[in-house]
Amino acid sequence: xxxxxxxxxxxxxxxxxxxGIEENTSVPVQKTRKEFEGDYTLVVFxxxxxxxxxxxxxxEEIGHELQESIAEVEAYNVVKxxxxxxxxxxxxxxxxxxLQSGGKxxxxxxxxxxxxxxxxxxxxxxxxxxxxxxxxxxxxxSIANILAARGHEVVKANLINDRGIHICKSMLxxxxxxxxxxxxxxxxxxxxxxxxxxxxxxxxxQEEIKQLVAQGMEKDQAKREAPLLKEAQEMLRKWExxxxxxxxxxxxxxGWVYEGHNKTYESLGVSFDQFYYESNTYLLGKxxxxxxxxxxxxxxxxxxxVWCDLTADGLDEKLVLRSDGTSVYMTQDIGTAELKYQDYHxxxxxxxxxxxxxxxxxxxxxIMQKLQRPYANGIYHLSYGMIDLPTGRMKTREGxxxxxxxxxxxxxxxxxxxxxxxxxxxxxxxxxxxxxYTNLGLGALKYFLLKVDPKKRMVFNPEESIDFQGNTGxxxxxxxxxxxxxxxxxxxxxxxxxxxxxxxxxxxQERELCMMLYSLNEVLAEAENNYSPAVIANYCYELxxxxxxFYADSPVIREEDAAKRNFRLALIHQIExxxxxxxxxxxxxxxxxx
RNA sequence: GGCCCCGUGGCGCAACUGAAUAGCGCAUCAGAUUUCGGCUCUGAGGGUUACAGGUUUGAAUCCUGUCGGGGUCACCA
Numbered sequence: 001x002x003x004x005x006x007x008x009x010x011x012x013x014x015x016x017x018x019x020g021i022e023e024n025t026s027v028p029v030q031k032t033r034k035e036f037e038g039d040y041t042l043v044v045f046x047x048x049x050x051x052x053x054x055x056x057x058x059x060e061e062i063g064h065e066l067q068e069s070i071a072e073v074e075a076y077n078v079v080k081x082x083x084x085x086x087x088x089x090x091x092x093x094x095x096x097x098x099l100q101s102g103g104k105x106x107x108x109x110x111x112x113x114x115x116x117x118x119x120x121x122x123x124x125x126x127x128x129x130x131x132x133x134x135x136x137x138x139x140x141x142s143i144a145n146i147l148a149a150r151g152h153e154v155v156k157a158n159l160i161n162d163r164g165i166h167i168c169k170s171m172l173x174x175x176x177x178x179x180x181x182x183x184x185x186x187x188x189x190x191x192x193x194x195x196x197x198x199x200x201x202x203x204x205x206q207e208e209i210k211q212l213v214a215q216g217m218e219k220d221q222a223k224r225e226a227p228l229l230k231e232a233q234e235m236l237r238k239w240e241x242x243x244x245x246x247x248x249x250x251x252x253x254x255g256w257v258y259e260g261h262n263k264t265y266e267s268l269g270v271s272f273d274q275f276y277y278e279s280n281t282y283l284l285g286k287x288x289x290x291x292x293x294x295x296x297x298x299x300x301x302x303x304x305x306v307w308c309d310l311t312a313d314g315l316d317e318k319l320v321l322r323s324d325g326t327s328v329y330m331t332q333d334i335g336t337a338e339l340k341y342q343d344y345h346x347x348x349x350x351x352x353x354x355x356x357x358x359x360x361x362x363x364x365x366x367i368m369q370k371l372q373r374p375y376a377n378g379i380y381h382l383s384y385g386m387i388d389l390p391t392g393r394m395k396t397r398e399g400x401x402x403x404x405x406x407x408x409x410x411x412x413x414x415x416x417x418x419x420x421x422x423x424x425x426x427x428x429x430x431x432x433x434x435x436x437y438t439n440l441g442l443g444a445l446k447y448f449l450l451k452v453d454p455k456k457r458m459v460f461n462p463e464e465s466i467d468f469q470g471n472t473g474x475x476x477x478x479x480x481x482x483x484x485x486x487x488x489x490x491x492x493x494x495x496x497x498x499x500x501x502x503x504x505x506x507x508x509q510e511r512e513l514c515m516m517l518y519s520l521n522e523v524l525a526e527a528e529n530n531y532s533p534a535v536i537a538n539y540c541y542e543l544x545x546x547x548x549x550f551y552a553d554s555p556v557i558r559e560e561d562a563a564k565r566n567f568r569l570a571l572i573h574q575i576e577x578x579x580x581x582x583x584x585x586x587x588x589x590x591x592x593x594x
Numbered sequence: 595g596g597c598c599c600c601g602u603g604g605c606g607c608a609a610c611u612g613a614a615u616a617g618c619g620c621a622u623c624a625g626a627u628u629u630c631g632g633c634u635c636u637g638a639g640g641g642u643u644a645c646a647g648g649u650u651u652g653a654a655u656c657c658u659g660u661c662g663g664g665g666u667c668a669c670c671a
Binding site for chain 2: 028030031033035036041043045048049055079080081082124161164165166278303305314315316319321322323324326328329332354355356357358359360362383385386388418419421422424440451452453455456457458459461464467468469470471472474475477478479481482485486489490519522523526530534535538541542545548549551552553555556557558559593594
């Protein structure tokens with residue numbers, strides 16, 4: 001039990017004794033605000049009804065009790081209904097000493113770990129990844145890290161949408177005008193090459209529509225009847241019929257895309273444990289549709305289409321199988337959900353998918369519940385907002401999409417320019433420099449995308465780009481390098497420092513830092529509960545910022561008081577460890593120099 | 595139109611899920627470095643938390659309504 005929980009428990013005990021409050025009364029224990037004296041604050045208002053006394057008096061009485069019952073409470077003061085508790089210096093210093101000596105594990109694992117699958121990325125195979133995918137990838141990767149840090153067993157999955165009309169369009173255009181072009185002979189990244197043909201298709205297709213309209217056809221009809229579209233649909237039929245030539249081309253072109261996507265994943269630093277392909281899973285859902293029909297969860301209409309009536313649940317009727325017997329998106333997802341369970345026996349399944357699909361996942365969960373799947377209640381849609389440009393949404397057709405590779409390249413470039421401007425890295429080799437630019441550029445990008453609450457929409461302005469100063473990834477990285485620099489100056493590892501003497505006093509900043517280090521597990525729990533890496537990002541920043549402020553006016557190596565010096569060395573080592581661990585949850589690497 | 599999400603200083607974000615005078619960064623202004631790394635630190639100005647009611651000892655947070663922005667309601671994925 002941590003100190004906060006003990007304070008809460010003892011406070012309730014005291015209030016029971018003094019005022020006879022009910023056992024399940026909850027009292028908020030929070031960090032004491034800067035302007036007051038203390039470490040933790042108990043809000044006593046919830047006791048006023050039972051006590052029938054003034055809040056000040058209650059706080060005074062509880063404070064007295066707590067000082068008796070908790071040895072670590074050194075002093076207290078009362079401001080209105082707020083009881084501010086100050087813990088002993090010994091307590092904080094010992095906490096650091098324990099971490100430092102390895103007498104206490106940094107991470108508290110959950111008592112009952114879950115088996116969790118986190119599905120993210122899930123790209124189409126007809127185009128490269130863009131900034132929206134980057135947010136998706138970082139969110140998924142980070143939440144998987146956070147859950148694993150909590151002690152859960154996590155499988156990272158990528159469900160690839162590799163079949164359908166979209167890829168046929170690229171294939172058709174390549175067949176018609178590709179002249180055997182490949183990533184190798186053209187020097188073009190595979191995903192970009194396939195996208196080029198997709199764009200070609202769309203251009204020609206639009207041209208055909210225009211001509212048909214010019215000949216007097218209605219636009220909607222022209223869209224349906226354009227010869228190119230017909231050809232693409234014919235190709236899809238051949239694909240479904242297993243036509244060897246079509247399948248071969250499909251495999252080849254998808255292969256190009258995978259190669260391209262993998263490069264992007266690699267440069268982003270994300271990875272997966274399991275890949276699923278819709279071409280493998282799209283038929284699977286049909287068995288469950290039949291099961292649902294037998295159980296009466298679904299019903300069949302005269303035309304043969306299968307539906308699920310969700311009107312009783314406040315939703316509408318949802319198609320789960322087309323009249324021609326082919327599967328829709330929902331059929332696939334039902335099948336994939338089952339497959340995931342068969343493969344891993346997961347009890348929680350997280351889908352990192354944009355918020356435009358909230359309805360879809362609401363329905364999916366409901367259907368799985370109706371099918372009485374054991375994992376149904378564990379389905380969670382980690383929904384996140386779109387990234388907009390100052391001009392509005394990113395649109396493929398208008399060419400306003402921010403490409404992921406370009407973005408990463410540009411971030412690296414800004415990092416390089418910044419670094420060269422500051423000229424503090426002369427000692428680094430060319431290879432180290434390249435690695436550094438990558439770290440800094442990606443650090444800035446990842447922090448920028450992850451610091452915002454996932455559910456919020458965000459605007460990315462390419463003109464203003466991404467800051468490297470203030471509340472940013474590089475700020476965190478910079479403060480880490482300062483600690484590393486102290487270590488080099490010291491001449492031996494900070495890890496070897498043992499805290500043996502208790503300093504007389506701690507500064508406000510030192511206390512603050514101790515509390516922050518102490519609250520890591522609480523922060524992780526909050527990040528898990530809210531499915532929000534932003535909580536971690538915030539924590540990293542606050543920790544780095546508080547360190548920076550501490551470092552500005554507290555000497556470390558130069559400190560003459562031996563007890564203080566030693567404690568500070570241990571403290572910054574713990575900050576360094578915690579910072580690098582927390583940043584790693586966001587996929588951010590902290591460099592030794594910059 | 596039905597349902598869902600969002601609205602916090604000029605801009606970008608916080609606020610531990612109901613508590614103290616709503617925090618931080620950018621930008622603006624004023625300071626700090628021959629000292630462990632200035633991509634830094636200290637300070638100033640800037641807010642009726644979209645608006646109007648309500649619940650509560652206490653509301654940015656909960657409820658109702660209004661306004662504004664977005665999403666979604668396909669035999670697309």
